[in-house]
Amino acid sequence: MAVNSSRIDEDQKEVLKKDTMLRMFKYLLDYKKEIVIVLFVMAGTITISLLAPLIMEYAINVCVAQKDMKGLLRLGAGAVVLYLLFLMGTKIRMRLMAEVSNKVLLNIREELYRHIQTLGFGFFDSRPTGKILARIIGDVNSLKDVLSDSVTQLIPDLLTVIFVAVIMLVKNYRLAMAALLTLPILAVGMFFIETTVHRRWQVYRKKTSNLNAYVHEDLSGIRIIQSFAAEPETKKMFHDLVNQHYRSFIDAVLVADAFGPLVEITWGLGGFLLYFIGIRIVGVEQIGIGTFLAFSTYIAMFWSPIRNLANFYNKLTTNISAAERIFDIIDTESEIMDQAGAEDLQEIKGEVVFENVSFAYSDEPDRLILNNVSFSVKPGETIALVGPTGAGKTTIVNLISRFYEATKGSIKIDGHEVKDATLKSLRSQMGIMTQDNFLFSGTIRDNIRYGRLDASEEEVVEAAKAVSAHDFIMKLEQGYDTVISERGAGLSIGQRQLLAFARTMVSRPGILILDEATSSIDTHTELLVQKGIDALLKGRTSFIIAHRLSTIRKADRIFVIDQGNIMESGSHEELLNLQGAYYKLYRSQFSQMEKD
Ligand SMILES: Nc1ncnc2c1ncn2[C@@H]1O[C@H](COP(=O)(O)OP(=O)(O)OP(=O)(O)O)[C@@H](O)[C@H]1O
Numbered sequence: 001m002a003v004n005s006s007r008i009d010e011d012q013k014e015v016l017k018k019d020t021m022l023r024m025f026k027y028l029l030d031y032k033k034e035i036v037i038v039l040f041v042m043a044g045t046i047t048i049s050l051l052a053p054l055i056m057e058y059a060i061n062v063c064v065a066q067k068d069m070k071g072l073l074r075l076g077a078g079a080v081v082l083y084l085l086f087l088m089g090t091k092i093r094m095r096l097m098a099e100v101s102n103k104v105l106l107n108i109r110e111e112l113y114r115h116i117q118t119l120g121f122g123f124f125d126s127r128p129t130g131k132i133l134a135r136i137i138g139d140v141n142s143l144k145d146v147l148s149d150s151v152t153q154l155i156p157d158l159l160t161v162i163f164v165a166v167i168m169l170v171k172n173y174r175l176a177m178a179a180l181l182t183l184p185i186l187a188v189g190m191f192f193i194e195t196t197v198h199r200r201w202q203v204y205r206k207k208t209s210n211l212n213a214y215v216h217e218d219l220s221g222i223r224i225i226q227s228f229a230a231e232p233e234t235k236k237m238f239h240d241l242v243n244q245h246y247r248s249f250i251d252a253v254l255v256a257d258a259f260g261p262l263v264e265i266t267w268g269l270g271g272f273l274l275y276f277i278g279i280r281i282v283g284v285e286q287i288g289i290g291t292f293l294a295f296s297t298y299i300a301m302f303w304s305p306i307r308n309l310a311n312f313y314n315k316l317t318t319n320i321s322a323a324e325r326i327f328d329i330i331d332t333e334s335e336i337m338d339q340a341g342a343e344d345l346q347e348i349k350g351e352v353v354f355e356n357v358s359f360a361y362s363d364e365p366d367r368l369i370l371n372n373v374s375f376s377v378k379p380g381e382t383i384a385l386v387g388p389t390g391a392g393k394t395t396i397v398n399l400i401s402r403f404y405e406a407t408k409g410s411i412k413i414d415g416h417e418v419k420d421a422t423l424k425s426l427r428s429q430m431g432i433m434t435q436d437n438f439l440f441s442g443t444i445r446d447n448i449r450y451g452r453l454d455a456s457e458e459e460v461v462e463a464a465k466a467v468s469a470h471d472f473i474m475k476l477e478q479g480y481d482t483v484i485s486e487r488g489a490g491l492s493i494g495q496r497q498l499l500a501f502a503r504t505m506v507s508r509p510g511i512l513i514l515d516e517a518t519s520s521i522d523t524h525t526e527l528l529v530q531k532g533i534d535a536l537l538k539g540r541t542s543f544i545i546a547h548r549l550s551t552i553r554k555a556d557r558i559f560v561i562d563q564g565n566i567m568e569s570g571s572h573e574e575l576l577n578l579q580g581a582y583y584k585l586y587r588s589q590f591s592q593m594e595k596d
Contacts, residue, residue: 007210007214008210009203009206009207009210010127010131010206010209017198017320020320020323020324020327021316021320021323023323023327024143024146024147024323025150027104027107027108027147028100028101028104028147028150030103030104030107031100031103031104034096034097034099034100035100037096038092038093038096038097038100038155039155041089041092041093041096042089042093042155042156042159043159044085044089045085045086045089045090045093045156046156046159046160046163048082048083048085048086048089049086049160049301050160050163050164050167050301051082052079052082052297053293053294053297053298053301054294055075055078055079056290056293056294056297057290057291057293057294058075058290059072059075060289060290060293061288061289061290061291063075093156101144101147101150102144104147105140105143105144105147108140108143108326109136109140111330112135112136112140112326112329112330113136115329115330115332116132116136116329118334118337119332119334119335120334120335120336120337120403120404121336121398121403121404122335122336122361122362122404123332123334123335125361125363126363127213128213128216128217129213129216129217129220130209130212130213130214130215130216130217131209131210131212131213132329133212133216134208134209134212134213135209135325135326135329138208138209138212138322139205139322139323139325139326140322140326142318142319142322143319143322143323143326145315145319146312146315146316146319146320146323149312149315150312150316153308153309153312154309154312156305157305157306157308157309157312158305158309160301160302160305161302161305161306161309164298164301164302164305165180165302167298168180168295168298168302171291171294171295172291172295174277175274175277175278175292175295178270178273178274178276178277178278179270179271179273179274179295179298179299179302180270180302181269181270181273182266182267182269182270182273183266183270185266185269186262186263186266186306186310189258189262189266190259190262190310190313193255193256193258193259193262194313194317196255197252197255197256197314197317197318198317198320198321200248200251200252200255200256201252201256201317201318201319201320201321202321202324203248203251203252204245204248204249204251204252204321205321205322205325206248207241207244207245207248207249208245209325210241210244210245211241211242211245214237214238214241215238218234218238252318256314256317256318259310259311259313259314260310260311262310263303263306263307263310264307267303267306267307270299270303271299271303274295274296274299275296278292278295335362335404335405336402336403336404336405336423337423338422338423339419339420341420342420342421342422343416343420343421343422344421344422344424344425345413345414345416345421345422345425345426345429346414347429347510348413348414348429348510348511349379349414349510350377350378350379350380350381350413350414350510350511350539350540350541351376351377351378351379351412351413351414351415351541352376352377352400352411352412352413352511352541353375353376353377353410353411353412353413353415354373354374354375354376354396354399354409354410354411355374355409355410355411355412356372356373356374356408356409356410357370357372357373357374357399357406357408357409357410357411358370358371358372358373358406358407358408358409359392359395359399359404359406359407359408360407361404365407368407368564369392369395369564370392370395370396370399370406370564370565371563371564371565372409372565373396373409373564373565373566374409375559375566375569377541377543377557378541379414379539379540379541380539380540380541381541381542381556381557382541382542382544382554382555382556382557383541383542383543383544383555383556383557383558383559384543384544384545384546384552384555384557384558384559385397385543385544385545385558385559385561386545386546386547386552386558386559386560386561386582386585387559387560387561387562387567387581388562391561391562391563391564392561392564393515393545393561394515394545396543396561397432397513397515397543397545399411399418400413400418400430400511400513400543401426401427401430401432401513402418402419402421402423402426402427405419406419413426413511428507429509429510429511430509430510430511430512430513431451431504431505431507431508431509431511431512431513432504432513432515433497433500433501433504433512433513433514433515434515434516435515435516437496437497437499437500439484439486439491439496439499439500440486441483441484441485441486442483442484443478443480443481443482443483443484444473444476444479444480444481444482444484444499445457445460445480445481447484447499447503448460448463448464448480448499448502448503448506449503449506450503451463451502451503451504451505451506451507452506452507452508455506459506460480460502460506461480463502463503463505463506464480464502466502466505467498467501467502467505468498469495469498469499469501469502472495472498509540510540510541511540511541511542511543512540512541512542512543513542513543513545514542514543514544514545514546515545516545516546516547552572553572554572555571555572556571557569557570557571558570558571558572558575558582560575560580560581560582560585562581567580567581568580568581568582
């Protein structure tokens, strides 16, 4: 999977527009009952609106011609009643349809969100977060217009057009033909506009996505930008992206705007033909003044919904690319998911075995990051992974939690292949702490309880005490009720790590993974945390990745990772005696410490 960035347009599979539209409108089928009621009400309102010209025709041709004032009054009273019924029906229809279309939107958004939650690290590695946000927020929002209009406009307008055309044909087929003669011109014109404009809207969506990704990245890294005084460069980049976005919009709109004039011209031409043929060729006397007047109303009743339909079609073409982008994600299969027949892992004892495990990231399948790695860890053992940066330490622990799937070989926990276990039972028993310990906006208590939602108040406090977070929490004005903002702003980096520790502690993991987790804690606190971890996780398997050798000396075994394999393994003393890679690493840090 190629890595995308805010500067590169996303690739998208080509799908048939018809299929996308059908798929989008299929969501409406969940609300058949409501739609049937609406169709029923709509049939009533359309009938009433179609009756109006006939009433006028009758009033002029019969009542006025025969000077029947009573009949005229009766007709007027009937028209008022019909109008009130029309208003009521319209209101009911609009309300029900708005409800249905908004529920459909909710369903699509939830389906998209649920699916994104199941996608593996590979998916998130391959694209900027801002582009995913653009699909969940922006693209779903644009669908809203199409869906609501499809239910409130498309059906009534389509029915009106059909009914009016039938009435016109029945009443006077020659006049009707004259009025409808320009329809084929409209159809051909729309086809040509649509083919060009669809591609342009696709480009526009991609540019919107790029802009979104850039702004998200820029704001997430604002501290780095400001500390490097890089604002002029980011401003320039933003300016370029905004311009590309603007140009892609203008490109699309220039063509899309032709929809309106095309409808107006064909409408005008249709009207002209009606009057020309009616007056000059057939003759008004032959048609009757009432029928002629009714026709002039019908032609407006026919073309007005046609204009709405053209607008709707325009909107559909504008936004169908949003639907394509939403379905593109929904159709993305997760690289990591439960296999058919996957079983829950029972309570983990902690034996971890790698047998000839090789691994390559999917964007570079030929570059083996791990090459035939084998090891066996007994329950309760503490394993430290050391080695140069980029050696593959994090990759090893990511495979245990199945954030990526091993390319070759077998990984077993307590004798069970991790790929045959359900993800939930596996990950809920892993305690993973990394350098980047994301905290959510909310109270400190909520953040700790995130590790196990049913943890009691005592368990939350106990976990905080075990990792020495309790003291600093109690010094805060609101204690455990202190609200922290996104990423834990307002707390020091060390305090954020202590909270993340408490969160992991409360989850009572079967296997603990600490990936550079103590790097931001001062040595004194680190000792306290280590005591807490020792006490709480006694007898539990743990993997510790650390550059600071003081952190790992106490490990039962140390694996020295380099070039995708375990170069040395043994206890601190054993490896020092070996005088190999670990010895050199230790000496270099030791002499550095002495210099300091
Ligand atoms: N998501 C990814 N996609 C592609 N390649 C990756 C990805 N993550 C890591 N790599 C590559 O895999 C190799 C091993 O990375 P890994 O993070 O496992 O190293 P590490 O030993 O943990 O390094 P460090 O000590 O710096 O954290 C590196 O060369 C890195 O470039």
